[in-house]
Amino acid sequence: MEPNQQEQRLAADQDFLKSLNELEDILQENLLEDEAPLPEEQIPTQSPDELNIDLAAWEDAVADIEQYFESKHKKDPSS
The missing domain is CATH 1.20.5 (Single alpha-helices involved in coiled-coils or other helix-helix interfaces)
Known part of the structure; x- marks a missing residue:
């Protein structure tokens, strides 16, 4: 390299x-x-669709981070 x-x-x-x-x-x-x-009057309400979008975004982010660490580990097995 x-x-x-x-x-x-x-x-x-x-x-x-x-x-x-x-x-x-x-x-x-x-x-x-x-x-x-x-x-109570200040509690924000979200529709289920908004919650699903946020959850999907978090799942994608977690998957990206896991993929990064897996690829890093495969390229540099000494760490």
Whole structure:
């Protein structure tokens, strides 16, 4: 593997991990916000279709992350 290609992969790996950490921080913030109960009149309502879209997006994101880690593990079995 050429050094430049290896550097690009390392940079992409670092960018991905940074984004993953940012996502984790956002999710933690959302969990903390969700713990505070809202008065009944402020509780947002969503249709089942909106909930399914969000679930599908999360499932796609999880699948992408799993695929990334699997491909990384296959390419670099020493880690």
